[in-house]
Structure formats: C-alpha cells, structure tokens
Amino acid sequence: MDKIMVLSSEKKTSGCYRLAEGRWTEQKLSLPEEMPLTIFVNGHELVTILCSPSSLNFLVIGYLFSEGLIKAVNDIDILRVCESSRLADVRLKNEVTISTEKRILTSGCGGGMSLGTAMPKINICSELKITPARIFDLIRKMVKSGSAYRLTGGVHTTVLCDHEQILAMGEDIGRHNTLxxxxxxxMMCEINPKDKILMTTGRIASEILKKAVMLEVPMVVSLSSPTDEAVNLARSLGVTLIGYVRGQNMTVYANGQRLEACQKTEILCASKG
Incomplete structure (x- = not known):
C-alpha cells in the first residue's frame, strides 16, 4: 500500500448524576463512543458501519478482507480515513464490482451484515495444544488489556494470542467490528494467525466463527455463549470452540482434543463436539 492517512478527533466526556447508597452525586464520565463510518471503494459507496472511533484503518482493512474484496494489504493502493467526516476512502489496485444498494452494518446484538461473499471451504488442521490453565491466564490478560472497557464499559474486546501473550487486539461497541x-x-503488522487462539468478550455467532475460519484460527474462546449454528460450523470445520470462561470454569462445545486436560477423560479427548 502506498499511503495510509488517519485523521482523528478528541475523546469526549459527558456529565451525569449517580445514585449510590441513597446519595446523588454529579460526575463527569467517559462514554462508549459510536459513529457511522461510510466506506467508499474505488469511488463507490460500499457500506456504513456503526463502530467505535478507534483503529479505523484496521477495521476497514479487516472488513474488506472478511468480505473477500482483498486478499492482502498490497491489494490496497490508498486508504484514507477521516473520523471528523466519518468517511473511509479506499482505492484498490484492481477493479471490483460494488452493488449500488446502500447497506448499514449495525453494532447491536442482532449481528452484523455481510455482503454475501461465500466463505471458502476450509477444514482447520492444527497441532495446537494448550492447557485450561493457560486459557484462564490469557483470558485475564484480555480483560486487563481492554482500556476502553475499563474507561467506559459497554464495549467488546477481541484478541489474538499465542500461548504466552496477546499479539493483536480490537475494541469496539460491535462484536463483529472487534474481529x-x-x-x-x-494484515498490517504481518502477524500469522495460524495455530493461534482467538479470544473475545462477545457472543460467538456464525458470522464470527466464519471470520475466524477465514483466518485459519484453530481455537475460538469466549466469555459468553456460542450460537447453535456456530457450534455446528465449529464441529464440521475442525475449530475448537470454548465458551463461558469464568474464573476456573469453561464449557467446551467442539473439538476438545486440543485441550490438554488436567485430568484426561475419554469424553474430552475423543469428543468432536
């Protein structure tokens, strides 16, 4: 890519009143920020994403990859993101077909919107092995790393980890946006996601699982629950899917053979679900 330009605005706070232990106090607090970001590709309007105004260049690149419009960062000639204008202008080196139908990608719990690009048929093969203790430790690191969550609450965090540390992170009001x-x-920092672990604070819906599969990530872990379709996809595509990681507890929904259990059981080691 020849050029990336990101123009950002300052963070904002809001006055409010809080009732605690029978007393009202006036406070000035930071709130989760939300903005619509309209992406133009080769001069054509592609989509409007409701998102948090952070790491917008990563968001645009990740979205274009998820939708199959690019395969690598080198497919982009110029990327210009202007937060104040709420626009992202992308110039690709190759022509792509853009539908004229306007789309809005919501940040709410109803799930994200896809352009309809078919997901490649990938079966995840990986020699990854990890203990439950390491997963608990990495989850704690993810929660501590979420600066926006600590400051405001109300946002999601997704991280990519190896056995020891966080390699990449995204925070946003939208679960899909974090990924x-x-x-x-x-893609920007040339981090290879293969044989890594994807962790998130949000629910794992089928769209999230599909994005993970496109990265060829063998393990997806969440503080929350997966949907039934996400579980079915994980079982059929070879992804280890773990949810409800709380304290020293977790629920394994698919392909538990990658877990080195504290007390190995035939059920866990042999299970594909």
Whole structure:
C-alpha cells in the first residue's frame, strides 16, 4: 500500500448524576463512543458501519478482507480515513464490482451484515495444544488489556494470542467490528494467525466463527455463549470452540482434543463436539 492517512478527533466526556447508597452525586464520565463510518471503494459507496472511533484503518482493512474484496494489504493502493467526516476512502489496485444498494452494518446484538461473499471451504488442521490453565491466564490478560472497557464499559474486546501473550487486539461497541480490527491489525503488522487462539468478550455467532475460519484460527474462546449454528460450523470445520470462561470454569462445545486436560477423560479427548 502506498499511503495510509488517519485523521482523528478528541475523546469526549459527558456529565451525569449517580445514585449510590441513597446519595446523588454529579460526575463527569467517559462514554462508549459510536459513529457511522461510510466506506467508499474505488469511488463507490460500499457500506456504513456503526463502530467505535478507534483503529479505523484496521477495521476497514479487516472488513474488506472478511468480505473477500482483498486478499492482502498490497491489494490496497490508498486508504484514507477521516473520523471528523466519518468517511473511509479506499482505492484498490484492481477493479471490483460494488452493488449500488446502500447497506448499514449495525453494532447491536442482532449481528452484523455481510455482503454475501461465500466463505471458502476450509477444514482447520492444527497441532495446537494448550492447557485450561493457560486459557484462564490469557483470558485475564484480555480483560486487563481492554482500556476502553475499563474507561467506559459497554464495549467488546477481541484478541489474538499465542500461548504466552496477546499479539493483536480490537475494541469496539460491535462484536463483529472487534474481529475485523484484529484481522486488519494482523494484515498490517504481518502477524500469522495460524495455530493461534482467538479470544473475545462477545457472543460467538456464525458470522464470527466464519471470520475466524477465514483466518485459519484453530481455537475460538469466549466469555459468553456460542450460537447453535456456530457450534455446528465449529464441529464440521475442525475449530475448537470454548465458551463461558469464568474464573476456573469453561464449557467446551467442539473439538476438545486440543485441550490438554488436567485430568484426561475419554469424553474430552475423543469428543468432536
């Protein structure tokens, strides 16, 4: 890519009143920020994403990859993101077909919107092995790394880890956006996601699982629950899927053979679900 330009605005706070232990106090607090970001590709409007105004270049790159419009950062000639104008202008080296239908990608719990690009048929093969203790440790690191969550609450965090540390991170009001930011981070910084672990604070829906499969990530871990379709996809595509990681507890939904259990059981080691 020849040029990236990101123009950002300052963070904002809001006055409010809090009732605690029967007393009202006036406070000035930071709130989770939300903005619509309209992406133009080769001069054509592609989509409007409701998102948090951070790591917007990673978000745009990750979204274009998730939708199959690019395969590598080198497919982009110029990327210009202007937060104040709420626009991202992308010039690709090759022509792509852009539908004229306007799309809005919501940040809410209803899930994200895809352009309809078919997911490649990938079966995840990996020699990854990890203990439950390491997963608990990495989850704690993810929670501590979420600066926006500590400051405001109300945002999601997604990270890509190896056995020891966080390699890439995305924070956003939208679950899908956090993963696109991680994807963009990996592509920009040349981080290989294979044989790594994807962790998130949000629910694992089928769209999240599909994005993970496109990265060829063998393990997806969440503080929350997966959907039934995400579980079915994980079982059929060879992804280890773990949810409800709280304290020293977790639930394994698919392909538990990658876990080195404290007390190995035939059920865990042999299970594909």
């Amino acid at each position: 696109d930011k991680v994807i963009g981070n990996c």
